[in-house]
Amino acid sequence: MKIFFTNETKKLDEYTIEHEPVSSIDLMERAASSVTFEIMSRWQRNTRIVVFAGPGNNGGDALAVARMLIEEGYKLETYLFNPFQKLSPDCSKNKDRLKDIEGIHLTEVIKGDFLPPRLDTQTLVIDGLFGSGLRTSLTGGFASVVQYINSSKAQVVSIDLPSGLFGEDNSENYSRNIIRATLTLTFQYPKLAFMLPENAEYVGEWKVIDIDIHPEIIEATPANFYYLETDEIAPLIKKRPKFAHKNNFGHTLIIAGSQGMMGAAVLATKAALHIGAGLVSVHSAQCGYAVLQSAVPEAMFLSDTSQTHITEINIQKHYTTFGIGPGIGRNEETAKAIEALFGQMRHPVVLDADAINMAATHPNWLSQLPANSILTPHIREFDRLFGQHDNMLERLKKATEMAKRYRLIIILKGANTAIVTPKEKVYFNSTGNPGMATAGSGDVLTGILSGLLSQGYLPHEAAVIGVFIHGLAGDIAAEEQSQEYITAGDIINHLGKAYKHLKNYFE
Ligand SMILES: NC(=O)C1=CN([C@@H]2O[C@H](COP(=O)(O)OP(=O)(O)OC[C@H]3O[C@@H](n4cnc5c(N)ncnc54)[C@H](OP(=O)(O)O)[C@@H]3O)[C@@H](O)[C@H]2O)[C@@H](O)CC1
Numbered sequence: 001m002k003i004f005f006t007n008e009t010k011k012l013d014e015y016t017i018e019h020e021p022v023s024s025i026d027l028m029e030r031a032a033s034s035v036t037f038e039i040m041s042r043w044q045r046n047t048r049i050v051v052f053a054g055p056g057n058n059g060g061d062a063l064a065v066a067r068m069l070i071e072e073g074y075k076l077e078t079y080l081f082n083p084f085q086k087l088s089p090d091c092s093k094n095k096d097r098l099k100d101i102e103g104i105h106l107t108e109v110i111k112g113d114f115l116p117p118r119l120d121t122q123t124l125v126i127d128g129l130f131g132s133g134l135r136t137s138l139t140g141g142f143a144s145v146v147q148y149i150n151s152s153k154a155q156v157v158s159i160d161l162p163s164g165l166f167g168e169d170n171s172e173n174y175s176r177n178i179i180r181a182t183l184t185l186t187f188q189y190p191k192l193a194f195m196l197p198e199n200a201e202y203v204g205e206w207k208v209i210d211i212d213i214h215p216e217i218i219e220a221t222p223a224n225f226y227y228l229e230t231d232e233i234a235p236l237i238k239k240r241p242k243f244a245h246k247n248n249f250g251h252t253l254i255i256a257g258s259q260g261m262m263g264a265a266v267l268a269t270k271a272a273l274h275i276g277a278g279l280v281s282v283h284s285a286q287c288g289y290a291v292l293q294s295a296v297p298e299a300m301f302l303s304d305t306s307q308t309h310i311t312e313i314n315i316q317k318h319y320t321t322f323g324i325g326p327g328i329g330r331n332e333e334t335a336k337a338i339e340a341l342f343g344q345m346r347h348p349v350v351l352d353a354d355a356i357n358m359a360a361t362h363p364n365w366l367s368q369l370p371a372n373s374i375l376t377p378h379i380r381e382f383d384r385l386f387g388q389h390d391n392m393l394e395r396l397k398k399a400t401e402m403a404k405r406y407r408l409i410i411i412l413k414g415a416n417t418a419i420v421t422p423k424e425k426v427y428f429n430s431t432g433n434p435g436m437a438t439a440g441s442g443d444v445l446t447g448i449l450s451g452l453l454s455q456g457y458l459p460h461e462a463a464v465i466g467v468f469i470h471g472l473a474g475d476i477a478a479e480e481q482s483q484e485y486i487t488a489g490d491i492i493n494h495l496g497k498a499y500k501h502l503k504n505y506f507e
């Protein structure tokens with residue numbers, strides 16, 4: 001799903017109005033009825049509802065929702081804020097339509113004469129003050145209203161966006177003057193701001209409401225940001241040919257583990273096998289021999305000359321790809337061993353964990369990796385590599401710049417893991433849950449990505465499929481057990497079900 005910028009909303013809107021065709025007031029009616037439906041499915045008729053509407057079309061939506069809820073038998077109070085005595089035409093029309101119905105409590109606030117209604121835990125606030133047309137951070141009376149709502153214990157449903165929140169960059173915005181929503185019902189596409197952890201406190205839970213924006217304009221409008229969902233990932237999964245041989249699915253070399261960290265090597269190796277690599281070998285310190293051979297008998301073990309850590313990697317045969325980093329530690333000898341490998345890397349590789357930390361202290365590494373290699377830093381590793389950043393938006397900007405400069409795919413791990421490609425596209429993942437913030441989860445991802453590359457998936461495909469299926473396996477595991485219970489091993493154990501889910505999706 002494309003993530004458009006809010007300044008493109010009008011264009012999408014106008015094209016739909018002209019080419020569907022539909023009148024703008026009817027498009028608003030459609031949007032409002034979907035919002036009403038969603039509210040009715042979650043809150044009962046005896047809920048006390050207070051609607052806050054602004055002067056633009058976001059306010060128009062809110063007034064239309066108010067009318068529809070009253071018609072459905074809900075009781076509500078509505079406040080329309082019109083300090084400049086200027087309403088958008090559709091907002092004005094919806095004010096008239098609302099005035100005409102029975103049982104209406106509509107207060108139009110024009111001057112500073114606003115007597116705030118009681119808002120308690122039993123109250124549902126519908127926030128339609130501002131949406132995609134917000135020009136500047138809220139100030140004055142509007143900021144006071146937002147602060148009043150935020151200081152209450154009421155639940156808040158925001159229409160399109162929490163009022164006061166910009167769709168994209170909020171780094172200069174005033175935290176106090178942004179609505180903190182329980183639920184945000186957003187039109188047609190999620191906003192970039194929703195993907196960023198720094199905005200989670202405003203957005204709350206969010207859901208996209210489809211208002212049938214014309215498919216031609218969605219197709220024709222380019223986007224740099226995407227939200228990955230099953231219908232985009234499922235078609236990428238290849239069908240295995242009937243006469244396939246294990247060599248068709250490549251040979252992955254996992255370079256992982258050191259004394260006390262052999263679990264990381266086990267997890268990455270297992271994941272590479274379970275995601276479908278034809279052959280998997282693992283190079284590790286001698287102390288890993290017994291552990292790996294018994295934990296993953298399907299893999300071949302290549303022993304280092306050192307007992308405790310990796311010091312030299314002799315490549316004797318052709319490997320389709322390398323997965324480098326889980327549990328290798330930061331020994332300089334290990335760094336040298338990896339450096340010596342660069343000349344032998346023919347295809348994209350995966351770099352994770354301590355291999356990323358080493359890249360931070362060996363700045364020439366990035367330019368030596370094969371084009372389209374995949375880096376999988378979490379936030380701290382990313383900052384070690386590319387410098388401190390204040391927020392996720394800054395990180396994404398830097399990741400985009402670096403992915404382009406070094407021709408790498410950067411997977412920035414977090415709640416909505418972002419996959420950043422050299423072509424400056426950013427894909428946000430929709431699967432995964434907080435239960436996956438657990439030891440070894442990243443090692444599993446490294447194994448998955450290496451195993452996908454090994455099977456001949458293009459690097460950007462491997463990246464999006466890998467991140468998505470890793471999260472999906474974690475979601476299925478959490479569903480069956482619970483988030484707290486999940487370990488990295490459970491993610492591996494649910495990869496099969498995750499595959500099945502994707503393969504059966506179109507059946
Ligand atoms: N295409 C779609 O998907 C559809 C979109 N729809 C809905 O339309 C919404 C967008 O509507 P919108 O463009 O009228 O903008 P909105 O957010 O209501 O604000 C504009 C008003 O606020 C004012 N204003 C701005 N900043 C301010 C500030 N800091 N402090 C004070 N005032 C400020 C601004 O004043 P002006 O700039 O005119 O002086 C104007 O009066 C969108 O979010 C969605 O809910 C649906 O109906 C269905 C189809």
Ligand SMILES: [K+]
Pocket residue numbers: 058127128129130131158159160161162163
């Ligand atoms: K809003």
